[in-house]
Amino acid sequence: MTIEMKQKEIDSNSELLKLKKEMESFKDESFKLSKEIAEAKLELSKLEKEKLEKYAKDEIKRIATLKSTVERRKAQERLRIKDREKVKGIFRYYEIPGGALAFNFKVYKGDPIEYYSFNDGEIYTIPFGVAKHLNKNGWYPIHRYEKDETGKSTTRIGQKVRRFGFQGLDFIDPEEFSFGDKQIVTIEHL
Numbered sequence: 804m805t806i807e808m809k810q811k812e813i814d815s816n817s818e819l820l821k822l823k824k825e826m827e828s829f830k831d832e833s834f835k836l837s838k839e840i841a842e843a844k845l846e847l848s849k850l851e852k853e854k855l856e857k858y859a860k861d862e863i864k865r866i867a868t869l870k871s872t873v874e875r876r877k878a879q880e881r882l883r884i885k886d887r888e889k890v891k892g893i894f895r896y897y898e899i900p901g902g903a904l905a906f907n908f909k910v911y912k913g914d915p916i917e918y919y920s921f922n923d924g925e926i927y928t929i930p931f932g933v934a935k936h937l938n939k940n941g942w943y944p945i946h947r948y949e950k951d952e953t954g955k956s957t958t959r960i961g962q963k964v965r966r967f968g969f970q971g972l973d974f975i976d977p978e979e980f981s982f983g984d985k986q987i988v989t990i991e992h993l
Contacts, residue, residue: 883911886932892971894937896923904967908933926972937969 896902905920910932919933942963948956 879911883914886910886930886935888931889928890931890934890971891926891928891973892934892969893926894921894923894967894969896921896967898966899923908936910936921967927969929969934969934971937967941965941967 894904896904901923903920903922905918907916907918909916917933919929921927921937942965945962945964946959947962948959951957
């Protein structure tokens with residue numbers, strides 16, 4: 804073997820070593836890149852999962868709101884039907900005996916505004932909601948304070964003075980129509 808051949812063999816071996824080193828560095832870089840890609844995919848899947856979870860929570864809230872709105876509308880419709888039922892009773896005008904009272908009335912959206920006129924002591928057949936209105940809203944408050952020996956206010960006395968009411972002949976609702984022509988007095992200690 805000649806020197807030249809030996810030299811060529813050494814050169815080819817050194818080139819092989821260089822190629823092997825380059826391949827190993829490529830493998831290292833490839834491994835690092837594949838690791839970074841896997842981490843990026845994992846991060847992306849986490850973000851997608853969070854986004855989907857948020858969307859699902861928002862949808863659940865939206866559906867719950869729709870359900871409560873529908874239930875509230877159904878309950879309101881039941882009350883509306885109950886308030887439209889006709890009841891018979893006597894109109895009492897406590898503030899002006901023998902007087903007359905007239906007013907417009909509308910409670911629910913979509914109902915027409917209705918005009919009512921009542922004379923004291925006469926019998927009427929009216930919707931339950933109007934009777935309820937006459938008994939709940941026909942009063943005004945009077946307030947005064949009691950003073951002790953030193954002149955300090957110690958007790959507040961509240962009094963409801965009835966202006967008018969509707970005395971049912973074919974219905975009794977104790978919660979709505981309990982105080983008739985009596986005045987209500989409340990006493991609070993301060």
